[in-house]
Structures are given as C-alpha cells and as structure tokens.
Amino acid sequence: MTQPHALRSPYQASSEKPLLVCFSHLRWDFVWQRPQHLLSRATKHYDVLILEEPMFKAGIKPHMDVSTRPQGVTIAVPMLPEGLSQEDIIAEQHDLIEGLIGRESNGSRVFWYYTPMAMAFTSDFECDLCIYDNMDELSLFRGASQQLLDLEGALFSRCDLVFTGGMSLYEAKKNRHRSVHGFPSSIDFNHFSQARSIHQEPEDQAHIPHPRLGFFGVVDERMDIDLLAEVADRRPDWQFIMIGPVVKIDPATLPQRSNIHWLGGKPYNELPHYLSGWDVGFMNFALNEATKFISPTKTPEFLAAGVPVVSTPITDVVKPYGEKGLVEIARDAEEVVAKVETILGRPKEAWLAKVDRHLAQGSWDKTWASMHKLMLDTTGETTADRPAAASLPIYATTPAE
Structure with a gap:
C-alpha cells in the first residue's frame, strides 16, 4: 500500500x-x-x-x-x-x-x-x-x-x-x-527456488489436472498465441496455465480452450506458489521484431524454481541456455510436443544439478x-x-x- x-x-x-x-x-x-x-x-x-x-x-x-x-x-x-x-x-x-x-x-x-x-x-x-x-x-x-x-x-x-x-x-x-x-x-534465486519446497497450491490452480505447462509474464505481441493454440489442440490432455496481464493486444484474440487457463496477473511474491505445481515451463515467444533482442528474465526464474523449460529459439535463450542443455528449444508445435514429452519422461536430478551450477554464477x-x-x-x-x-x-x- x-x-x-x-x-x-x-x-x-x-x-x-x-x-x-x-x-x-x-x-x-x-x-x-x-x-x-x-x-x-x-x-x-x-x-x-x-x-x-x-x-x-x-x-x-x-x-x-x-x-x-x-x-x-x-x-x-x-x-x-x-x-x-x-x-x-x-x-x-x-x-x-x-x-x-x-x-x-x-x-x-x-x-x-x-x-x-x-x-x-x-x-x-x-x-x-x-x-x-x-x-x-x-x-x-x-x-x-x-x-x-x-x-x-x-x-x-x-x-x-x-x-x-x-x-x-x-x-x-x-x-x-x-x-x-x-x-x-x-535471478533472485532465493525467491524462485522456494517453488521447489512449496506443497500448497493457490486455489485457482489446485483443481487443474497434470501434466501442466505454465507461462508467467506480460501477454502481448511477443507471445505466439497461435503456437499455444496448436500445441493445446495436439495434446488436449495437457493443461496450459497462463499467468500475466494482457497488454497491447485484444484479449478476445487469445485462444480459448478447455485446457488453456488464463489466470491473469499475480503478485511477484505468489509466483513461486504457482510454479511449484508446474511440470514444464512454456516460453512460447513469437519470432518477430519485438522479440529480436529480448533476454527473458523468466528463463533463469523458471530454472531456479526447478521447472524444466521449452522455449522458441530466442537468441538470448538459445545462447547460453539451449547450448548448455538447460532449456529445450523448439521451433514449431511438433517440436514443442516432442520436447515436452522428453522432459516428462526423463529423471530430473542430473538436469537440476547442472542448472544450479549455472545459476550460481550470477x-x-x-x-x-x-x-x-x-x-x-x-x-x-x-x-x-x-x-x-x-x-x-x-x-x-x-x-x-
């Protein structure tokens, strides 16, 4: 206040x-x-x-x-x-x-x-x-x-x-x-790493089935909403949790599906509680002029929370995160599905140890x-x-x- x-x-x-x-x-x-x-x-x-x-x-x-x-x-x-x-x-x-x-x-x-x-x-x-x-x-x-x-x-x-x-x-x-x-x-590691040990989910998320793919951040022209819709249609058993305010685009253009959940903006201190219940982070950035030089803060935040990530090939995500095997890079809906399935089927421990070594540097x-x-x-x-x-x-x- x-x-x-x-x-x-x-x-x-x-x-x-x-x-x-x-x-x-x-x-x-x-x-x-x-x-x-x-x-x-x-x-x-x-x-x-x-x-x-x-x-x-x-x-x-x-x-x-x-x-x-x-x-x-x-x-x-x-x-x-x-x-x-x-x-x-x-x-x-x-x-x-x-x-x-x-x-x-x-x-x-x-x-x-x-x-x-x-x-x-x-x-x-x-x-x-x-x-x-x-x-x-x-x-x-x-x-x-x-x-x-x-x-x-x-x-x-x-x-x-x-x-x-x-x-x-x-x-x-x-x-x-x-x-x-x-x-x-x-990265504010201490803040986001809370997600690794939180077991009580927010009420507006607790009822949503798994597996869950989540996004948090501003929803604007930098988001590839068509990619989101296509992946959601390909895997109707997956749930997509989208957190963030909608700006500069018409909310009516956002894809509406039973497995896409638009939860709106959330306070910073509540984000770890939402991330604690996600299986995969989904950074579905569009490849356009507005994303040409972005360096998404949420990349290391997802990793600190212990949430594996699939991202479109944003330059500052590919290097270093993609090249180091910390984030999976996907160019279209077919690749997104394949990368998510890989994440859901692999053990997490070795990946998380590699993540923590990288995040300790900054x-x-x-x-x-x-x-x-x-x-x-x-x-x-x-x-x-x-x-x-x-x-x-x-x-x-x-x-x-």
Whole structure:
C-alpha cells in the first residue's frame, strides 16, 4: 500500500545519499522485472526517485502524485487533465519535474533512463551521471515512432554509460556509444527456488489436472498465441496455465480452450506458489521484431524454481541456455510436443544439478554491484568515498508486494 506524502519543491532527499532519478515507461506496480530488481538494490546507495509516465483524469489541475513503496523507492506520477495536445503534455511534464527536483543539480545526481521518450522533457536538466539501461529494443515494439528513434539518438549522445538487457542487444548497440556493457537478465534465486519446497497450491490452480505447462509474464505481441493454440489442440490432455496481464493486444484474440487457463496477473511474491505445481515451463515467444533482442528474465526464474523449460529459439535463450542443455528449444508445435514429452519422461536430478551450477554464477546482487562499480569508476569515485553506503550490504531482501 502506498503512503502519500506532501510534495516538497524541489525534491528533498531523505538522507545524505546521492539522488538517483529514474525515468521509466514501466509502472513500478505493474510486473516485477528488471527495473524493480535493480533499483530496489540501488536504494542501499542512493535515494531512488522513479518518475513514471503521466496519468490523465478529467477536470484536474496538473500536479505530481508522490508516494513511497516498501522497497525504499519514491514514485512520482504526473497527473494531467484529459485533452491536452502532445506539445502541452511534454511541457507540463517538464514543469512538474522541474518543480519536483529542480533544473540544476544540487549535489550529486544520477539520471537513469529506461525510456528515451523522457528526453523530450528532461534534456535541459543537469545531472552528474547519465545512464541508459536499455532493457529492450523499444524501436521494434508495436507502435514505435520515429520520434523514439530520434530521442534514443539524443540519449546516446548525452549518457555516460549504456547497459543492455541481453547480449544480442549488446551486439546491436555496442558501436553506438563509447561505453556499452551487457548485463543479461539475472535471478533472485532465493525467491524462485522456494517453488521447489512449496506443497500448497493457490486455489485457482489446485483443481487443474497434470501434466501442466505454465507461462508467467506480460501477454502481448511477443507471445505466439497461435503456437499455444496448436500445441493445446495436439495434446488436449495437457493443461496450459497462463499467468500475466494482457497488454497491447485484444484479449478476445487469445485462444480459448478447455485446457488453456488464463489466470491473469499475480503478485511477484505468489509466483513461486504457482510454479511449484508446474511440470514444464512454456516460453512460447513469437519470432518477430519485438522479440529480436529480448533476454527473458523468466528463463533463469523458471530454472531456479526447478521447472524444466521449452522455449522458441530466442537468441538470448538459445545462447547460453539451449547450448548448455538447460532449456529445450523448439521451433514449431511438433517440436514443442516432442520436447515436452522428453522432459516428462526423463529423471530430473542430473538436469537440476547442472542448472544450479549455472545459476550460481550470477544474481541480481552481482549485477547491481557490477553496474554500481562502473558508475563509481565513471565519476572517479570509490565506495570509500561513500561512507554512508559503504557499510551497507549490496544485496536486498526479497521485495514485498
């Protein structure tokens, strides 16, 4: 539950830690993914302020809605009246952000961008370090505009560091900036590994027969819903459990079958309870422009939960997971059926031991620590220059939602 507080102008940090301002196209309370994993850990070293995209309501005056979250971040949402032109929306966001944090940097200030679109109303604000955490190739998503491409170019010109959400995206962006670093999706192992020992299933899943194939994540144009329908038709005795919010596509287009169960979005802390009852993870990503450079966070999350996975040949899943025999790769419905049958018929122990050896190499804690070191190196600081942060551990507890 959020705790609203009075808006102070300019923004007053709650401690002596530097201010990190994140400009995000994703809502903090939407799906727990890369931004939440990283920025909840960043609170150990920074006062983290998340500036989200505006929300519109009829008859209101422009204002900033500010609230806090249990993970230690502050969320600011521009609240704007309906009916504004695009030009006015940009101008109002600029003025509200200036009123919140000030145009000039008073002390150390980091800008952390997830969306280049924010450059339209923040390019004249000062910061001491500018970072672009490029988690997706947004230009290839449905509805992407030329303006997005232009603003991304401006962001590349401004930023000091570029992080990419996968190695294929790193290869695509490494020549566009002097300091690009690949940070593929990592894992909150302790959270998802709970699924290995949970025996009480959620009520909306407990009645569904086995074998079960499950998916969790955003349901959008990146999902191959035709592949899902074909596999479900080929094996009507298999049950398909689909968890996640439906966005940017018409829910009416989703295949409806007696063995396909659309359970909607679930809180992050409930996911291990659902995964505990799945026999196979099904990552039925479409092979299209929107998935060309994705590095699905759910790949290591499935594995940490002890759930074997069949995936379509997404580049960052094939390498390393497919090549190492950790994930089965299937190109069509016939191959999906064959791979699932292989998984259902084989012992799990040897595969799981191999999975755990691989997952031990990385974590979101290590990812954030590596990012933070690059940030300090870029500004010429060391952790010794930050006494308030140096005594704190790098890791964060499992987020509560």
